[in-house]
Amino acid sequence: MTSTASSALRPALILPKADGSLETYHLIGTPIMARKPAQPFSRIAYAAGHVVVNPLAVNDPWVSSVVDWDRTLAFREHLWSLGLGIAEAMDTAQRGMGVDWPTSLELIRRTSAAAGKNHLVVSGCGTDQLPAAEARTLDDVIRAYEQQIEAIETTGSRIVLMASRALARVAKGPDDYVAVYDRLLRQVSRPVVLHWLGDMFDPALAGYWGSRDVGVAMDVVAGIIADHAAKVDGIKISLLDDAYEIALRRRLPDGVRMYTGDDFNYVSLIEGDAQGHSHALLGAFDAVAPAASAALEKLAAKDIEGYQVILKPTEALSRHLFAAPTQFYKTGVVFMAYLNGHQDHFTMAGGLESARSTLHLAQIFRMADETGLLRDPDIATERMRAVLAVRGVVA
Template sequence: MPADMENDLRIRLPRADRTIEDYSLVGQPITAQRASGEFNRVAYAAGHVVFDPLAPSDPWVAPAIDWDRTLAFREHLWSLNLGIAEAMDTAQRGMGFGWDMALELIRRTMAAAGKNNYVASGCGTDQLDPSKPPMLDDVIRAYEEQMEAVEACGSRVVLMASRALVQAAKGPDDYRNVYDRLLRQAAAPVILHWLGPMFDPMLEGYWGHRDYSVARDVVLDIIGENRAKVDGIKISLLDAAKEIDLRSLLPGSTKMYTGDDFNYVDLIAGDGQHHSHALLGAFDAIAPAASAALSHLATGDVTGYRDILAPTEALSRHLFAAPTRFYKTGVVFMAYLNGHQDHFTMVGGLESARSTLHLADIFRLADQVNLLADPALAVQRMAAVLAVRGVQQ
């Protein structure tokens, strides 16, 4: 290897003991390519949005989106045979990215989607004024407005968990009534959404109870009363046992979509009787590995599936480490390292939400699981971020 190439693949990275190590890259980048056949799992990657750092706007008050780069990333995901979970929490819904921008994103994504590219889009209540205590009728009207708009774009609906519903509901019966009303109106089967408080502390006690088993029964009641209108449910509790439990109780063809960014390998593989499909923020960051692994699984090659995907869980667990709601920072950092955007700035300045050590460990882990697409470029970009944070090469 030429000396200049060797230097490109080394970088000085900080460690927890405040020392700096000379790190040599070891990864062999996964070749990203569209699967030749269909997957035997539905696989949605929740997509992030690309901020426009040169726009004359306040990133905390009126953030501007680089629509070209945002849509180019969706083309990247589609090229790997992955679907898009659009305008979800990975796109910073509830963390600087509001309903007006979300609807514009959904419209643009659906306009770009071809007949072989599938999309499910987040429908919530985030147009409500958070300073005003909501009533249940306010929550229903907000959901209805968004559901009508999302369906008009031609997208499948994900009924996102609502902070306003947590405030307005007095118990499980209010959740049943709200969801029954919405599901009766849905034009096509929707995906329900159970997002745990580790992702959003304001969703504590969703479904009207903090006890999992009670909340689970509320969900099962809602699905049982509306089976024809529920495609499946995404559960993001970072607890494999709870997902497996709920999965085993789902009626008929109702799908379980794992949102467990800690345990997705086993959950997607299944236990011989049941398996989970995927609707994961992690798939935004690990898309080439996810696609390659799912291609193996579709042919019955479980060993090949695990060989590729199992190592990525270490990276995903780090990206989604507590405080889990800041995982978006690591997802965008991965996109920056891999050349999908030219900067590491985010809506609301969220690039500041993770420490320098956290970012350095993302780099190490991504390299070790072969997810730095262009190692030399990644070294250059990591060095630029470190320089701003006081680590010179």
């Protein structure tokens, strides 16, 4: 990591503004030093990692993707070095949005092998080899889940039982969800993390657990967990509403964890209250990993103020990354990795580098600077300038 230069010595950058004008932006942030934590965290914290694609591969980006395995695994080593676990092959890795099941399984195999016994890994298990439109019965969905369960358990990874587009399509109500999860949880070899992803992340998951009423849906999933508590490590909830998460957290049986997936409110949810706290399984932690690591170290030392001082400013950046349409947050996560030198290009599976506007990317740059999340301001400025030039901002 380079030493921090004073803002006066950093190159100025021309950035677009919402009114169509351009401004000269001077960087102001002090980069957070990425380092190994001095003590174990008091929370389990998984970063849902993105994939780095090979931009020079012979393929049609909107149809297929070719992963750069070396860079993808190197980024996971970076996250592990900060004390974070990896949530592999989740939606942050563009699961179902440019990355298919065979590629996901290879990703899980490679990450699990690299992790060995030294690092935490959980891996997404879904039904994406079964196109939702081709699902006809609950048995179709169960078979698809079972295929992935068997394959992932063979790698040694623990499982995140991901929400299924196919199940959302064929289920007629709460009883169908209960029947499917009952079958699956009875056969997994180790406790799994359940997964409740709101329709702001994936519109195809609207009404998951059998109802569009969140209260009714919560009753369903709470009942499933109560019936299978020995097979449930925890549940990741991503509804971008802290009240829902806290309500469900207070209903969990002893020993079942809440993993926040709330990229808007994670600071207070991880800190917790007198009745409990959340652990973390967050796409945002891919982008803000150095801050997350430093803050969690403070929390482990019971330095609540230090925890909040470091992590609270990142929530504004995260809210911007995850702004509607939320499913395109992956674009900002990969853009952050590009700015910070974790990959040499801003190219994504499915061509999703085009999914956010130039103004959106410019604001990411400003906010990443302000929060100390540009690890080398000179390199980040050079890369931002290159992206802007391709998009017509040349100065």
